[in-house]
Amino acid sequence: MASQIKVPATYMRGGTSKGVFFRLDELPKAAQVAGEARDKLLMRIIGSPDPYGKQIDGMGGATSSTSKTVIVSKSDRADHDVDYLFGQVSIDKPFVDWSGNCGNLSAAIGPFAIHAGLIPESRIPENGILEVRVWQVNISKTIVVHVPIVNGMVQETGDFELDGVTFPAAEIQVDFMDPADGESSMFPTGNLVDDLIVPDVGTLNVTMINAGIPTIFVDAAAIGYQGTELQEDINNDIKALAMFEKIRAHGALKMGLIQDLEEAKTRQHTPKVAFVAKPKTYQSSSGKTVLDSDVDVLVRALSMGKLHHAMMGTAAVSIAAAACVPGTLVNLAAGGGEKESVTFGHPSGTLKVGAKASATEESGWKVEKAVMSRSARVLMEGWVRVPDETIETC
The missing domain is CATH 3.10.310.10 (Diaminopimelate Epimerase; Chain A, domain 1)
Incomplete structure (x- = not known):
């Protein structure tokens, strides 16, 4: 019988969503590049496709808000700290949609990058706000995540309340820079209505x-x-x-x-x-x-x-x-x-x-930037396990 492999992962809430976060360089080699192997791995981790619509045999929560995956890596782009790739995993169908971003999980990218060691320690203040500049790969846009730091660590708990999230947490401001599609008009037909x-x-x-x-x-x-x-x-x-x-x-x-x-x-x-x-x-x-x-x-x-x-x-x-x-x-x-x-x-x-x-x-x-407040928290970290045949069949 096939054994299972362990993949380093972090389970995080960001805003009103949850997802499984990975460092790109910690994924199996075949999944470090876009393609069938990556999609198969992420679907199996989340528990899709599931004709029952429950994702019982995976990390997904059977809603669009909880059937999400994130891949983060150090960025080679000037003035950016990390690259962020988002994959929306279909619950009942065999595909991962890479066509857009998740704004809620964007708030978790800064904290994850710090936890994952992707931000140099010299950048992290003892107390204050650390601006993590994120290149959003799916839509080729910049996001600035303002992460609160206390005693040199990410401050996750606090009294900021976000409707749709039961418990309060620390407030994280997220700036979406020049959020309109860079290749065309903000209104693609040229009309407001x-x-x-x-x-x-x-x-x-x-x-x-x-x-x-x-x-x-x-x-x-x-x-x-x-x-x-x-x-x-x-x-x-x-x-x-x-x-x-x-x-x-x-x-x-x-x-x-x-x-x-x-x-x-x-x-x-x-x-x-x-x-x-x-x-x-x-x-x-x-x-x-x-x-x-x-x-x-x-x-x-x-x-x-x-x-x-x-x-x-x-x-x-x-x-x-x-x-x-x-x-x-x-x-x-x-x-x-x-x-x-x-x-x-x-x-x-x-x-x-x-x-x-x-x-x-x-x-x-043109919109220069859009701003909102969210919160984020690490829920679990360690490894997720998937049958090794998930990768071998690719």
Whole structure:
């Protein structure tokens, strides 16, 4: 019978997500380069593909927020400390989606880099904030993670509360620098609002934006929602999920992210679909009352085919960018006009994000950076084990 191999790994929470983190040079040789061996290894570690949808025989938690992998290495790029590669592992299908970033786990990259010895000790202050400059490989962007240090060590505990995370922790500011797609306009069609024709759904007004992560924003009322929905209102409705996937696929085609609709099946991580509404009072998933006066706008977003329990960090960047551009659906739902920050309501509570947008002749709009606060913590470190045939068959 096949034996198992041990792979050094760290299990971390970052924001409202969890993932298995690796140093690139500690992966098996065959998995140190992109390809089948790496994908097979990560899927087996997470426990995918799993037709039962539970990932019982792996490290995944059977949600898009917990079926994640991260590979970190020292960076050869000027003014960057580490390179960060994110892999979103499909739960029930045999693929790893490398098309985008995870904004929540971005907050954990700085702490992991320090724990893993990827930051020179001479850089680490006795007390203060260490700025870890991260090159996000998937989207070719810079992220600056502000890691609190106490007595020369990463400060993980604290009193910062993040809706969607049960326990408080130390606050980590994350700056997403120039988050728009560097190869094209922040609004890929050149419009702040487009008509999107979706068969069996209708013609929808949408804002399609490439900032943080490609996202399609829809008005909640146009698809029969209030913007106060929780996970069970969407994820138990097969027809609703099919509708959102149609919107996502046709939006991806219009954004130029895919060449044909069939391609959307293997590109589940991007784009995201979100629906927005003006503020209303609602009960969050924890039972806490969110007052209409607490938020500027309501946003619900889907990730990997299901409504997210809180908000993806990269989608929060998209929300910030879209809210700060007058005339987008997000901006209009938030009251319109010029903005530099917005507090939005999501299923678990609220989140404040900041961004400053400016009009440019070259690309229409530009965001210098988007800023948000998250937290991160090491949950477990050591080794994960996988059958050695996982690598041998490659």
